[in-house]
Amino acid sequence: MRFLLNISTHANDVELAGPGWEHAAALLRETGFEGFELYPVGGYEFSRIPASLVGGVHLRFFVMLRQIWQNDYQGLLRLFDTDENIRMYYGGSTREAVISCYRDQLELARSFGVPYVVFHPVHYELEYVFNWQPPWTWQETVDLSAEVISEALRESDYEGWVLFENLWWPGNFRLDSTREIDRLLERVNYERCGIVLDTAHVFNKNQDIRTEEEAVSFLLEEVDALGEYRKLIRAVHLCKSLSGQHVRAGMRAPDPFRGAETFWDRFSIALDHVRNIDTHDAFDHGAIAGLFDRISPEHVVFEFSFRSMEEWRSKIDRQVRALGDVFRQGGERNS
Template sequence: MYLMNISNCSGDLDKFQGDWKNVEQFLKKHQLDGVELICYQDDYLDTLPRSILKGLHLKYFPTWLEFYKNDLKKTCDMFGGIEGVRQYYGGTHPDALVDAFRHEYQTALEFGVEYMVYHVSHVTTEHSFTGAFDYTDDDVLAATVDLVNKSFDTNSDIMLLFENLWWPGLTLLDKDKAKRFLDGINYENKGIMLDLSHLMITNPKLKTSGEAAEYILECIENMGDLKDWIKGIHVNLSLPGEYMIQDHSSQYEVILETTDQVEKYIKTINHIKKIDWHVPFDHPLVKNIIDAIDPHYVVFELLSKNRDQLEDYISIQNKAIGRV
């Protein structure tokens, strides 16, 4: 099944004049079977046709470990005080995270989606610039198991797919860690959503899409039978090696001097976008990657400025896969 990512915020829906019927026509034109939705508030949901809604990308808190461990002082320092914490997490107690994901799960049940996507990662704003992490993959994986088991305490037909990132957590570079993580999750209908860009980012030496494809194929080979857990793929490209090896300390100093939390957030997001590009994977070896995994879901997860650019991006990716 071939899908594309979309959200219900105006930034995405304006590309389609705020009309889901236009989205449906767009999907048909590009041989896509539906969408993987990121849900913001309740905008546009009343007219969303359930027939095209296949997956729900769950809410993502990039920074959450300190809060979940109830280190409120450190969390307040990072978010400019208790009100900043409340705005970011929806509360000031670790249970706010459990409540948030329980709500997301209920939304998935109400929508009747086939799968949910959960990011398994943690990074502070400081460490996203410095890379000087004071937490490990194991720290993040153990806390995620605890949080997920509290939040998704009943099973359903909806698959819960865990997505890899390049920060500490589920990187998929260590199959034993990944297997222990999956074994610890009580939710039975589980698997992996392999994000190709996120896997590329773990190797800053990559310079071309061909090198990236060969690297991913090598990683898949090294996964062994862990590969069987991969039920979906986010298809996109990121080659930020030159940017990643730069010294970003001056950028972080600007962040520290920024008092407005919204402005600080925007500056941080712009930094992340220089790492995680979400542009088309234009090399024909991308088909070999899909064939090697044979996933249930192939999601074109792309970021575009407007509808014309999105048209171009999807066409490029369809051509690389050999679907035109």
């Protein structure tokens, strides 16, 4: 197993990485990790990143895809209020903006020589972020997502793995059953496909979880239910989120967007809510090591949120301790 850390080209992450990414390189050396799964944000000069530091690429998470993919301009205006907002969010107002973004990022992944990219099979809209009652099915989302990624891959020179990541919202790719995997892989026009299992996103499905031990027990049950499909899990986003109480409070909120006058006001409220659902914390309990008795991923990403190098190191240290021999043996195999 290759152990990676997550990083983006958002300003705060870039500042921590250092002007020539020397601080990022030092962090890898000091912690024993092999590289970063990079979330590329537009406007950054990616040539400044040493290719040796990049072990995977997480493709753009647009979240709202149906209306722009169908070139439904009126539907986009309903979501975004103005043409300017649409263009600011997608980089254009037609599906070509989405295709162009993904093809550029696939080319970036090819240029870095990474073995995999991550893609979210998702469609969600702000008005359902709190109540979790979207009027569409997971089948519709899977079909839409398969169209998007297949079109992006067409005429792309990227030849690595495309790994599909689970989310927690109903009406999306949640790994609730192997039928989701079958439907997605049958419709994606690309051979090298697999799964990236996000552990926190599994927890977020279950609002009854109270403790880390309960969370890991639920995770192992969900993974066991996949049976032979577990072999498709080529990467893991390893992090913790115990946010059931926050989710339930959001579901009870009578008017969560009250006072929000613009799309960006609504977007900010929804984003804060999502960050409190998906906290990207570290595991502390050694039970999480049991996950790797069931699966043998090639890549394990410590996917954390952090505001400082001190917070980042603390989360890394906590989760390394929780994994124990799993981390040590992984490092020994790769040395």
